[in-house]
Amino acid sequence: MPRLLTIRRLGTISYADGLALQADLVQQRQRQLVPDTLLLLEHRPVFTLGRNARAANVLLPVEALRSRGFDVFDTGRGGDVTYHGPGQIVGYPIIDLAPDRCDVHRYVRDLEEVMIRACADFGVRAERIAGLTGAWVAGAKVGAIGVRISRWVTSHGFALNVTTDLAPFKLIVPCGLRDKPVTRLADLTSPPPSIEDVYESLARQVVAVFDYPQ
């Protein structure tokens, strides 16, 4: 199968639907039934608890979050707790890293590169912070990463804040990082980019960074 990337725009979907779709695609990818796939979407407001989530990083009890209209989800991905919601573009690459990209660090660095380049497309200089993952602008996190790999097929991925309402982040310690604020692209450049343009930029950069045929 030639190295191809199918890009699917899903609009706004629930976190549960996103999980189900990914699980399905991962299985099919493992059996070589589908090519590499990039899902691009936004989620309805949801807090997700990674495998390593610590109680101290959720500042309200789960019931209290639910009563405020947030979904709360235990996920299979790595990382701590985070928030997804409208205005944040989520990318789930379902990619077979075998045989020549079997390196989890390289994969995470590549996802960071995608977000850093997308920010650059809008004149925002994002960077890496040693020891942490994600894309950062002046010490604030604009893009987060959480990845799962099963037989070298990836799932979960990255989340870039474009026009995200940042208030819900105050209810948690995102990714367990206490002193690290969260930011969004709309606050970093004027005029704020249209979310549509950011979708296109991210798709383009995934193709470029992962060497898919244009």
Add this chain to the structure above:
Amino acid sequence: MTDVLMPQMGESVTEGTVTRWLKRVGERVERDEPLLEISTDKVDAEIPAPATGVLSEVLVAEGAIVAVATVLARIAIPEQAAQPPEDAGKRDAAPTPERPAAAESAPVAPPPAPAPSASDVAPEAPDATPAQIEELRRTRSSPLVRRMAADHKVDLSSVHGTGIDGRVTRQDLQDFLAQGQPPAAQTTPVPQAAPSAPPSAAAEVAPGEGLLSPLQRRTADLLMASHRNSAHATTVFEMDLSPVERLCAREARSHSERGGALTALAFILKATADALRAHPLLNASLDEQRIVSHNDVNVGMSVPLDRGLIVPVIRRADGKSVAEIARELSDLTERARTRRLRPEEVQHATFTISDAGALGSLFGVPIIPQPQVAVLSVGVVQKRPVVVSDAIAIRSMAFFALTFDQRLIETSDADRFMAQLQQGLAAFGEAAL
């Protein structure tokens, strides 16, 4: 025997954390079936089984960080799987909660019977009809009959069965035993003494199963994380609550008129807060390796609900009088029971008291709520004969158990804290009110 190794997940990846075992020791695994999960640097990965067989050894616990190429587990290949994973006792344990989980991931087809230890016994040929009948007698007979047979070391295949399809009934077995037949075990090599639990048997004993709710799972994760990460140690003191009880009784009438009767718990909370103020280490948090000390003494008080419990927090308890604490406690407890607490009223506890005595327990040894470093379990207050100045007196006594994180708190620190609490409780007089 095949080793399961920590894989190299990337050029610069030298180690990883074992986050979860998806199989248990003794469980069958198929080649390429997910066996465990590891995480490295924000990435979770599933590690598939390198071979088909029985997971015979798990060498690395969940939560451990290990270097690449470490042996994580061993898989016994079927021919070598000498140890039958199911012994007679295991069948009786079937109704326990762990069992459904194991059963659920078992392949649908009946697992091949564990290889008998006697090597001269030919493996059962599934198409041999006589063998099938014997198998039926052995396995389709009722659990009661099978157990009786096991107790008497009788091989059911050598008993004439009069039941459906030649099954051995209880009467058949009793007749057989009454005839004084020598135990079959001595005449034929019998791997059947340890029958592999057939699917039908599993179905008979399954008392119904369910899954933990997401909240329960999350709680479970937190409890296990605390269990893993903290070095739990416990010290138990016996407290004389007679002065407290006397004050409570004396003040009961006047306070209940104003709402918020004085309870022993309010005194205990007050004395605890004072002791915490004097021993700030027990009021600290330990976040990974970071010690965070707190200016405020915020004491959480666990309140049992019909299902589960909730822990409302008395803030700055050391600065409050017993009467104030009593009022607040009764208000919080009441609203906890009716689920009207505001979120901020259950947050930021720096220490927790668990009222084990409410349900009659002498004392509990709770798991430390992270990132706190200690939890006090207050046992039931009982009148007991004690020796005071070489005379026997009747006193209101209770056991207090302090469970603390020994990574941060020395046993002697814990004991000094408890000794001060003990003195504080004994010293209560009018001034405290």
